[in-house]
Amino acid sequence: MEREFNYEIMKEIKERWSLRAFSNEKIPKEEVMAILEAARYAPSCFNEQPWRFIVADDEEKLAKMRNVLTESNQVWANAAPVLIAILSKKTFAYNGKDNFWHQFDAGTAWGYLSLEAQRRGIATHAMGGFSKKLLRESFDVSEEYDVMTVVAVGKMGDKEKLPDDLKERERPDVRESLEKLIYKV
């Protein structure tokens, strides 16, 4: 099944998908900083900006970050030259109270990051398959933060290098119809 678009939307949204065939080609620091800058300008409740990023872009940090991923993610994500963990701060800075929106807002920042990357010809794939506990231990992340995702960042690589089962799945996922997403009232 192919994606279908009923309305004209932004090129970056239409063309982005969570590929697994990453190339190990290095991503210049400048590009990594630019995609974080995009995330930085996401909106958030009370402008709290609860998002934090652990950027693994050298061999030492990459080895630590790969190690927290499930084996099934390591199979393909280990090729990515950058892995970014996204954290979200649970409480508001201004009053220390629980921020109901912190995960939601961190998700918005991830959205901005993903589209700026796409604009630059850089693929991203957010993963849920990793050990939160091991990530906390490995990178000394306190309970002040939720650990939301680890994102593989890099150029598209050669699909033929993927294992057969992943080769089969290496295409954009389809979506529910718009009708289903609109809550009937």
Place this chain on the structure above:
Amino acid sequence: MEREFNYEIMKEIKERWSLRAFSNEKIPKEEVMAILEAARYAPSCFNEQPWRFIVADDEEKLAKMRNVLTESNQVWANAAPVLIAILSKKTFAYNGKDNFWHQFDAGTAWGYLSLEAQRRGIATHAMGGFSKKLLRESFDVSEEYDVMTVVAVGKMGDKEKLPDDLKERERPDVRESLEKLIYKV
């Protein structure tokens, strides 16, 4: 203080901000559907697509939606021709278990929506100031969903029509430095 950009990023991200001076000019249905289409193509954990949208775009629904907003939001948001509530489904469809990422993923969808709107010259402002309880009652939203935000959607209007205190604040918020957002490891 003005926003500063250290890296070149997407026009829509640079130019978007959460304004309050909405015009009451109608937004064609086609445009509303297009911004929802953008949200639809956000990535999500296991492609669950936990986001749901309650679209208030006629007088009856708008009246109900305005009524759930805090008074301080009604002051400006009542002018917006469209209000969209964003819900997120707490459990995975495929196994009924808790989806740790549902709010995060709904936030990503909101990010995509906001940028597609911006591309079309449509402003958006997500609000946390509303009664979740009243929204649930008014639109019959079950506990299966979290109620995340109500977004004002419309064209930019005349800043001079805002009350004085809001007129003062009618400019883009600045952000923390990138350095602060990068978790030290």
